[in-house]
Amino acid sequence: MTIHFHEAVPFDLDEAGSEYYQDAWIYDHDFHWYKLDAPFYRNMVGSIGGPVLEIGCGTGRLMVPWLKDGLNVTGVDLSEDMLERARQKIARLGKATAANATLIQKDMRKLRFRSQFNVAVCAFNTMMHLYTHEDISLFLRGVHRALVTDGTFMFDVLNPDFRWLMRDPAKRWSRIRFKHPHYGTTYHYTTNHYYDAHDQIVYVYVYHEPVDEKDGPSYVLRFGHRIFFPQEMTYLLETHGFEVENLFGGFDGSDLELYSTTSVFICRKR
Ligand SMILES: C[S@@+](CC[C@H](N)C(=O)[O-])C[C@H]1O[C@@H](n2cnc3c(N)ncnc32)[C@H](O)[C@@H]1O
Incomplete structure (x- = not known):
């Protein structure tokens, strides 16, 4: 399955604001550095x-x-x-x-x-x-x-970084190749985000996609960050x-x- 999330848009923070923390393995893997x-x-x-x-x-x-x-x-x-x-x-x-x-x-x-x-x-x-x-x-x-x-x-x-906040929400950023801890196959990690300047909230999408479509599911995990x-x-x-x-x-x-x-x-x- 391929997902086609091209542009980051705001989402319901009560529903998806902590989606990223539902898989502790992926969290530890993504932030081991x-x-x-x-x-x-x-x-x-x-x-x-x-x-x-x-x-x-x-x-x-x-x-x-x-x-x-x-x-x-x-x-x-x-x-x-x-x-x-x-x-x-x-x-x-x-x-x-x-x-x-x-x-x-x-x-x-x-x-x-x-x-x-x-x-x-x-x-x-x-x-x-x-x-x-x-x-x-x-x-x-x-x-x-x-x-x-x-x-x-x-x-x-x-610390608020205007260059990062103003990135194009339609593009993918921070591309990394990694071995997926659950599937053992090679995946791409990418992100994009939308910044709501009025509420000072950034809506972040983290994409996990196999390099070869047959090598596992594609999925996206979201979280919100309040900018202070x-x-x-x-x-x-x-x-x-x-x-x-x-x-x-x-x-x-x-x-x-x-x-x-x-x-x-x-x-x-x-
Ligand atoms: C970026 S992680 C930091 C985890 C850990 N302190 C570290 O440095 O690795 C943020 C943590 O905050 C937790 N969290 C998010 N919203 C929360 C809330 N409303 N109450 C308690 N914990 C929350 C998440 O589940 C997640 O474990």
């Missing part, structure tokens, strides 16, 4: 100490090293498939280490816990899945409740009881500037 942030968060979390809350913990990419360092970590995610893969990785750490991990299936807009955390992390653009003012407010109020006074909240979101501008985010944080202590343009601690790909926020609960 992404390691930039791990040493940064590991050092930061290690120097502060637990208990640690990771919001949108996914397949445990960041949680696993923190657990290896002896920290007590609670991971929250909406996708049961992502959590199941995290559970498997954590089980391989052995009983004693795994006992320091708690995994909870929960919407990040509904964070409520019996005890509080020293540090909360929401890494790798997870907050870009908060699409409306209400979503953001519910989330930030939950993080605030979850932290001890003076607790640390750290996260990263993409640094001053807007700072205002949102301040109005929800956080002080921004540092805003970096990368995990090397560099200043945020026009060409920074990531905005890294280090905040204190007040």
Whole structure:
């Protein structure tokens, strides 16, 4: 079967906004190369100490090293498939280490816990899945409740890149050839997206297509990203009881500037 999605168009975010996270194998496969942030968060979390809350913990990419360092970590995610893969990785750490991990299936807009955390992390653009003012407010109020006074909240979101946002939605971008983890055949990975400048939401399509039509199904996985501008985010944080202590343009601690790909926020609960 061949799919013919030529032009990216907006879609229903409630229905398809998290489609990409329904297959944790594909997620881990597509992002196996992404390691930039791990040493940064590991050092930061290690120097502060637990208990640690990771919001949108996914397949445990960041949680696993923190657990290896002896920290007590609670991971929250909406996708049961992502959590199941995290559970498997954590089980391989052995009983004693795994006992320091708690995994909870929960919407990040509904964070409520019996005890509080020293540090909360929401890494790798997870907050870009908060699409409306209400979503953001519910989330930030939950993080605030979850932290001890003076607790640390750290996260990263993409720094808006106008060159990328304005790409032609009718073209395919980022073509990569890869061996499909389920079918074992050669596939092409491509993407395209549509940016709604009014709502600041980018609608992303990720296509997986076999090089030879006979070698497996073609399919598309979608997700939405809310684009946050640094001053807007700072205002949102301040109005929800956080002080921004540092805003970096990368995990090397560099200043945020026009060409920074990531905005890294280090905040204190007040
Ligand atoms: C880009 S992944 C990041 C995963 C992990 N932190 C990492 O760095 O590999 C975003 C994660 O956020 C989760 N997510 C998306 N919307 C969510 C929501 N409303 N509540 C909780 N988790 C959500 C997804 O299931 C996914 O695992």
